[in-house]
Amino acid sequence: MDKFLKYLPTKYHPDTYLPFHVPGLGLILLFLLTLLTGLIARNYVGRRLVALGEKIVGRIPLVRGIYLSAKQLVESILVQSGKDFKRVVLIPYPHKGSYALAFLTGVAEGEVQDKTQKRVLNVFVPTTPNPTSGFYLMIPEDDVIMLNISVESAFKLIMSGGIITPPKEATG
Numbered sequence: 204m205d206k207f208l209k210y211l212p213t214k215y216h217p218d219t220y221l222p223f224h225v226p227g228l229g230l231i232l233l234f235l236l237t238l239l240t241g242l243i244a245r246n247y248v249g250r251r252l253v254a255l256g257e258k259i260v261g262r263i264p265l266v267r268g269i270y271l272s273a274k275q276l277v278e279s280i281l282v283q284s285g286k287d288f289k290r291v292v293l294i295p296y297p298h299k300g301s302y303a304l305a306f307l308t309g310v311a312e313g314e315v316q317d318k319t320q321k322r323v324l325n326v327f328v329p330t331t332p333n334p335t336s337g338f339y340l341m342i343p344e345d346d347v348i349m350l351n352i353s354v355e356s357a358f359k360l361i362m363s364g365g366i367i368t369p370p371k372e373a374t375g
Contacts, residue, residue, distance in 0.1 A: 291306060
């Protein structure tokens, strides 16, 4: 990792100021640089820079829609710890006889209910191993199986590709 140091100008190179070579100093400096970048991003100046970046992205027509949707989804999942996901459900997907875990996000209303004459639920089906990507489906309530596992346990199950299974709920 000391190869990182060779990109520094000579006047900033630690060997210029130290009478001996310190093995691993490049790695330590890279770690400190990463830490400093994180601290800057968390403070006022960092927030201003992020806001400026979002403002610039917000002016690009096609990118704006994609960015705002992705940002809202990531905030919903990571920041709010899944509070927008009301319940974990099982849906028939991709065909009857096989199932996929999904998150209930709400009830479809308006024209969807009028045209289908059924109660239709909005669900988000996350993908493995990155549950922040996925797709939205509208499923008739009769085809949805409600599960008694936490949103957090469902995320672990999805991210692990089924390796980490939630514990069985204790029954009274």
